[in-house]
Amino acid sequence: MAYNRVKNIITSERLILRLFQTSDAAKVTTLCNNYNIYKNTLYLPYPYSQNDALSWIENHYDNYIQDNSYEFAVTDKETNEVYGAIALSNNKRFNQGELAYWIGEPYWGKGYATEAAQLILQFAFEEKKMHKVFARYFSSNPASGKVMEKIGMEKEGVLKEHIIKDGKYENLVYYGIINGKN
Numbered sequence: 379m380a381y382n383r384v385k386n387i388i389t390s391e392r393l394i395l396r397l398f399q400t401s402d403a404a405k406v407t408t409l410c411n412n413y414n415i416y417k418n419t420l421y422l423p424y425p426y427s428q429n430d431a432l433s434w435i436e437n438h439y440d441n442y443i444q445d446n447s448y449e450f451a452v453t454d455k456e457t458n459e460v461y462g463a464i465a466l467s468n469n470k471r472f473n474q475g476e477l478a479y480w481i482g483e484p485y486w487g488k489g490y491a492t493e494a495a496q497l498i499l500q501f502a503f504e505e506k507k508m509h510k511v512f513a514r515y516f517s518s519n520p521a522s523g524k525v526m527e528k529i530g531m532e533k534e535g536v537l538k539e540h541i542i543k544d545g546k547y548e549n550l551v552y553y554g555i556i557n558g559k560n
Contacts, residue, residue, distance in 0.1 A: 379496075379497050379500040379501065379504070381501060381504075386442065388450070388497045388498075388501055389455065390455075390493055390496075390497055391455070392454070392455055392493060393452060393453065393454070393455055393461075393490065393493055393494060393497070394453045394454075394455050394458070395450035395451070395452060395464060395494060395497055395498070396450060396451055396453060397438055397439055397442060397449070397450065397451070398435045398438050398449065398450075398451045398463070399435070399451075400432060400435060400436075402431075402435065402451055402460055403428050403431040403435060404428065404431075405459075405460045406431040406434070406435070406460065406463075407426060407428045407430070407431045408482075409460070409462065409480075409482030409483075409484075410422055410426040410430070410431065410482075411424070411425055411426040411427075412426075412482070412483055414483050415480055415482070415483060417543065417544070418480070418515075418516060418518075418519040418522065419480055420478075420541065420543075422480070445468055445470070445506075446467070446468055447466065447467045447468055448465065448466045448468070448498075448501070449463065449464075449465040450463065450464050450465070450494075450498075451463060452479075452481065452490055452491075452494045460482075461481055461482055461485040461490050462479065462480050462481035462482050462485065462490065462491070462494075463479060463480055464477070464479040464491075464494045464495065464497075464498050465477070465478045465479070466478075466498050466501065466502055466506075466511070468506065468508075472509075472510075473507075473508055473509040473510070474508055474509055474510040474511065474512065475502050475506070475508050475510075475511050475512075476511070476512055476514075477498055477499070477502075477511050477512070477513040477526075478513065479491055479494060479495060479498075479525075481494075486521075491522075491525045492525050492528045492529065495525055495526070495528075495529045496528075498511075499511055499529050499530075499555065502557075503557045507557075508557060509556060509557050510554055510555065510556050510557065511531075511554065511555055512531075512534070512552060512553065512554040512555075513526050513531060513552075513553050513554075514550045514551060514552050514553070515550070515551055515553075516543070516548045516549065516550065516551075517536065517548065517549035517550075517551050518548060523551060523553065526553040527553075529555070530555055531554060531555045532553060532554065532555065533551065533552070533553055534552045534553060534554045535551075535552050536549050536550070536551050536552070537549065537550040537552065
């Protein structure tokens with residue numbers, strides 16, 4: 379992982395994680411206006427409009443500067459194409475953060491979520507000195523759990539029928555990792 383504090387980017391061999399720009403709104407809209415993305419995310423609306431994208435992006439920079447959360451576009455290192463998003467909240471009181479991500483359906487199965495999640499985990503522990511990072515996913519989306527396992531997170535529990543999505547109760551599966559323990 380290479381973190382550039384001046385440019386606010388994190389790089390790997392294939393990816394650049396960077397702050398979203400308003401010029402990304404059209405691509406975000408295209409990727410998020412997809413029922414398969416919607417059904418696997420907690421807060422994403424559907425249908426998804428360009429106004430949804432713009433209102434979501436508008437606070438990212440302030441959140442980043444204020445150390446509240448870090449919302450990055452997952453982009454191709456060579457072409458700058460947006461593949462998805464990854465975020466890390468910063469709970470300063472408890473010295474922990476929540477990892478969340480989505481990758482556009484055309485880019486599923488290429489390892490981008492895992493690569494981006496590994497970068498964010500390193501950022502959380504090495505740059506932000508967090509004690510713990512946790513993540514959660516719907517039990518109906520086991521692929522997300524595989525990403526968490528691949529980056530060394532361990533299953534911590536299941537909150538049964540914890541939320542309602544499209545009128546159906548869903549289980550939330552929690553994973554976590556403690557800095558220096560894995």
